[in-house]
Amino acid sequence: MKKMYTFIIALFFIVLITPAFSQSANSRNKDDDIFVKTVPIVKIYSHQLGYKILFLKSNLEIGSIYAPIKWFEHAGGKGEIVWGDSPDYPYFSIFWRDGKFDYIRIYVKRNLSDSTWGVLNAGPDVEKKFDINEIKLDF
Structure with a gap:
């Protein structure tokens, strides 16, 4: 007892x-100081090395960023893709922690035949553009 x-x-x-x-x-x-920016995607191009994303900047010009495929290969990486059919798609949210790039979350249409999807052709400079560790976003 x-x-x-x-x-x-x-x-x-x-x-x-x-x-x-x-x-x-x-x-x-x-x-932690976390800052998030959500941006509409104009077009997203797939490539064997990653994704090229065209987005609308605040001055209504088209900007582009490159996101290496290695960021999306495992949980906890620098990238995440959310597949869906929402009318709001496609867009991306980019996260900075303490002023430094942390990760990107891309919300894309599930249907790869959608007009927002494209295929990025191989070129001499394409490989270099995917060899990055962070995204520098110009709004």
Whole structure:
């Protein structure tokens, strides 16, 4: 009987202390400075090395960015693709953490025959444009 009381008290303290450890682990994320910019996509070109994205800038000019395929190959990478049929698609959201590029999330039409999709032809400079570690976005 005494062992049971000791076990219950020990269990009570473990349950009581556990939230304190989880809060300290998550407190770092709350202090991070995160900035998100969502931009409509005019056209997205697929290539074996990644995606070229044409987007509408704030001055109504067309801008372009390159996103290497390696960013999208595993969870927690620098890129994520969300496939869907929403009328809002395509667009992308780019995330900066503490002023530095963190990752990009691209929302695209599921149907690759949609007019927003295209294929990027190989060229001499194309490989260099996908050899990047971050996106520099000019709004």
